[in-house]
Every structure is written in structure tokens, then in C-alpha cells.
Amino acid sequence: MRKIKLIVSYDGTDYHGFQTQPGGATIQDELEKAIAHLTGKSVRITGSGRTDAGVHARGQVVHFDTDSSIPPEKWAAALNSKLPEDIIVRHSEAVLPDFHARYDVTAKTYKYLIDQGPVKNVFLRNRAWHIPQTLNLNRMKEAAQYLEGEHDFTSFCSAKTDVEDRVRTLYQVEIKEEGTDGNEIWLTFRGSGFLYNMVRIMTGTLVEVGMGQRGPLEIRQLLLEKDRTRAGKTAPPHGLYLWSVEYKKTTGPRV
Amino acid sequence: MRKIKLIVSYDGTDYHGFQTQPGGATIQDELEKAIAHLTGKSVRITGSGRTDAGVHARGQVVHFDTDSSIPPEKWAAALNSKLPEDIIVRHSEAVLPDFHARYDVTAKTYKYLIDQGPVKNVFLRNRAWHIPQTLNLNRMKEAAQYLEGEHDFTSFCSAKTDVEDRVRTLYQVEIKEEGTDGNEIWLTFRGSGFLYNMVRIMTGTLVEVGMGQRGPLEIRQLLLEKDRTRAGKTAPPHGLYLWSVEYKKTTGPRV
Numbered sequence: 001m002r003k004i005k006l007i008v009s010y011d012g013t014d015y016h017g018f019q020t021q022p023g024g025a026t027i028q029d030e031l032e033k034a035i036a037h038l039t040g041k042s043v044r045i046t047g048s049g050r051t052d053a054g055v056h057a058r059g060q061v062v063h064f065d066t067d068s069s070i071p072p073e074k075w076a077a078a079l080n081s082k083l084p085e086d087i088i089v090r091h092s093e094a095v096l097p098d099f100h101a102r103y104d105v106t107a108k109t110y111k112y113l114i115d116q117g118p119v120k121n122v123f124l125r126n127r128a129w130h131i132p133q134t135l136n137l138n139r140m141k142e143a144a145q146y147l148e149g150e151h152d153f154t155s156f157c158s159a160k161t162d163v164e165d166r167v168r169t170l171y172q173v174e175i176k177e178e179g180t181d182g183n184e185i186w187l188t189f190r191g192s193g194f195l196y197n198m199v200r201i202m203t204g205t206l207v208e209v210g211m212g213q214r215g216p217l218e219i220r221q222l223l224l225e226k227d228r229t230r231a232g233k234t235a236p237p238h239g240l241y242l243w244s245v246e247y248k249k250t251t252g253p254r255v
Numbered sequence: 256m257r258k259i260k261l262i263v264s265y266d267g268t269d270y271h272g273f274q275t276q277p278g279g280a281t282i283q284d285e286l287e288k289a290i291a292h293l294t295g296k297s298v299r300i301t302g303s304g305r306t307d308a309g310v311h312a313r314g315q316v317v318h319f320d321t322d323s324s325i326p327p328e329k330w331a332a333a334l335n336s337k338l339p340e341d342i343i344v345r346h347s348e349a350v351l352p353d354f355h356a357r358y359d360v361t362a363k364t365y366k367y368l369i370d371q372g373p374v375k376n377v378f379l380r381n382r383a384w385h386i387p388q389t390l391n392l393n394r395m396k397e398a399a400q401y402l403e404g405e406h407d408f409t410s411f412c413s414a415k416t417d418v419e420d421r422v423r424t425l426y427q428v429e430i431k432e433e434g435t436d437g438n439e440i441w442l443t444f445r446g447s448g449f450l451y452n453m454v455r456i457m458t459g460t461l462v463e464v465g466m467g468q469r470g471p472l473e474i475r476q477l478l479l480e481k482d483r484t485r486a487g488k489t490a491p492p493h494g495l496y497l498w499s500v501e502y503k504k505t506t507g508p509r510v
Contacts, residue, residue: 009377056378076374088377119331122264122343123311127378 001067003099004075007091008060013126014086018051027087031062034082039068048101048245054237056127059244063101107171107192107246110199113239114185121183129239135185135210137175143209143216144173147202154226156202157195168193197234205232256322258354259330262346263315268381269341273306282342286317289337294323303356303500309492314499318356362426362447362501365454368494369440376438384494390440390465392430398464398471399428402457409481411457412450423448452489460487
């Protein structure tokens, strides 16, 4: 028996999220189908965490156990030959038997893409939140600073969250202009862990700061209030990317 | 009667090209349907030129005549409310009655996107040519210089072309690295006009130079030979973008 770790990218547009559910059409279903196709055996994979319907990934990490003789580094190409074109395995490797894609996470990075063009960019229609009003990035950057560090993020997670401990550490929140037209605003959030909808609520709140509807300093107050109803709207799913997942020990290169 | 000019962007993935054809599913069909929907009258539009199946546009230009009372600058939003989400009108304006989207072109810019990542970027799967082997950009830049200027481009157009005069002027060929990962190579071609498949054949040939299969100086020889069979392969359509079209006089801003 061998434990295989995969780094997987996907365009979440046509899926009901990462995790298997009764309605089907999930990333997990497609990966498990492709593995079964290669090995002739049904298998259960474990991801670093869920992503919602419409959310994308550049570097989701999953693990599974197999007694297949496929060499670990060949799994990526083998799976890509079976997967639909909107899911691509970027890397595969063997890991120690005690590796766990969810429990062993030391940090995660999410990115959120905003399309600031006056008219929606047709190529980003399923990949960015289109906001034609000009956002004040300096205000947003100031506000983002107050999110960094160790805080109770109750105000910035879905009220449906049943996790008791809502203290997380955000190592960095970065806001950058990119793209051929300078119209792409990338928000990058790197942290120890994230609560349900946390990145989308932080993004929605930072956008309200950028529109002048809130002051940057309000973020500090919001963190203290621990009340979801006081923060901004949840940004739409299709601008969000699970960018990368970090682990303490890895047998292979980070890609 | 009023003449309306539109600047249109589209993701060509799901279309059989710009121009109406028996099989349907063309950009022209969709635009004409949307205009008819708004005005109740069938109308014929004229584009700056065709684009092939799978080819994209950021700034295709079309014109049409209408007696509709819709204000010229409102056509963009009105059409966008009727068009499928992979076609977006970026700008609309009234132009002089003698304006012609094809005959009045003074220059066109095409871009071609190459994905240089070791594994295909899932978000560029329909939008870039994935070439995992490292291209030598310096060699490609040197070769590109020899394409600039006024030349007979017979070697760089489809053998099917029935145009007699194959002399065109390329004002600029630029090659640039971009993208979050530095893995996007954008080739930009600005010229007086382009022959059938010309950008895709120039791109295919430059890629062969980048791979070391040809010397940069061969480009000069190829131009003199006027023989399509001597140039490189035609690059795939899905990396190509009609980026912008220029006209001598325009009543509105270039966007």
C-alpha cells in the first residue's frame, strides 16, 4: 500500500464544489472516477478542505491510498488522460503513510480576483467579480493590514459555521493590480486556516471600504464585535481561488 | 437611418467563427439575433474581418444601419442584455454614413498567447497554446524583427488564399512574458492588414525558432521564397485574439 499526494487545479465553474454530494458533479467524484478507471478499484480521496460551487483551485491538495503499481510521479499524467479538461493534476508524489491532506496543513493561500474594467472582461466572466466602480486601493490596503495577525474571525465567517474556535492567524493580506489592461485586482490571503466563507466575507468587506462605504479602521471594530451581521456582503464564489496549501514536511518540491 | 459602430469582445471557444455559415453558431448570428430582438427587424452586420472557429476577440469592430431610436451609446448595454455571456459589446457609437468596418481599417492588432507552464494552466485551456518545452525568447525576438516592415507574406499565409496581392506591412512584432507565474508569453502583431492564417503561421514559425529547430535568420529567407510549405506549422486557433482594429477617423474614443 502506498500513499499518493496530488496537487490539483480546477475551473470550478461547472461543478457543485469539491466535496461529493448527492447531486453529483463534484471535483472529488471526478478524481475518484479517474483513479478507479486506472486501478479498477474504488477509492476514497481526502482533500485539504472543501471548496464551494463555482470556486476554483490552482493548488488543491488531496491524498489517497493505493496498491497500484503506477509509479508515484506518473499519477499526474495518468489521471490527466482520464479527467475532464477543466481538472488538471499538476503534480503527484509518494508521501509517508501518516501524511494527511487536511490535518497536516500548516498554511493555506487563497486569492480573489476582481475585474475593474468599465465593461466586464469576457475572458474573466466565470473567474472574477466584475466591479465597474473604481475601488480606492489605498483604503483597501490600509484596511487589509488590520486583518493580519491572530484574531477571532467570528465576524468574518458564515453564521452557519459550527466550529467553536474561530481564532485564526492571517500571515499576510496583499492587494495588487495586474493584467494587460491593469484592470485585474488580485487579493491574496495567506493564513494558518480559514473559516467557512471567511475569504469571501473579508473580500466583500474590503470592497465596501474601497467604495467608501466603510472606513478602513472599522475592520478593527468588526473583529472585536464578533458578529457576522456587522461585516460586509459575501463576495461571489467565482472570483475565489484556493491557490496553494503548505505542509510541514513534504517529500517533493512545492509547485 | 443611423450607422452604429460596435466594439465587441468574445470567447470563440463555443463558436464556428465570426462569419455566418450554414451550420450556425457564429458570432455574427448571435449579434444579428440580439439586434433583431431589440428592434423587431432583421439586420445584416459587417465585421472588420472574419475570425476562425475557436479564435477570440477583445476588440472586433462591426457596423450596421438601423432606424431604431435607441441612443447610439446605449446599444452596448442593450445588446449585452440579450447576448450570451461569452459575447460582450464593449462600446457603441454613431458613425458617419460612409463608415465601413472592413474597408476603412488602417491597422489591426492580433495577440497570440502561449502557456509555458510545465503542466497546462487549467484556466487557459481554451485560451492559449500549451508548450511545456522552454522557448528561447531571445531567439524568437530576433526572428520577429525580420518579420517587421513591408514584405510579400506568401510564405506566411494559407495556400488556400486567393488574394493576389500578398504584400502587407507589419508595424510591430513584440514578444513579452507576463502572468502571475511568468508562464504567459504574449506575441503581439500590429500591421496594415493580415492574410488568411498569417498570424498563426508566423507564430508557428517563431515557436520553431524558439525550440531551436530553425535559426532566426531563416525568416528573411522564408519571406523571399514565397512558399507556404517552407514556413512553420499553423499554430492552433485557441491562442489567437483579434485585439483591436484602428480606423482613420472615429467619432468616439478608442477603447
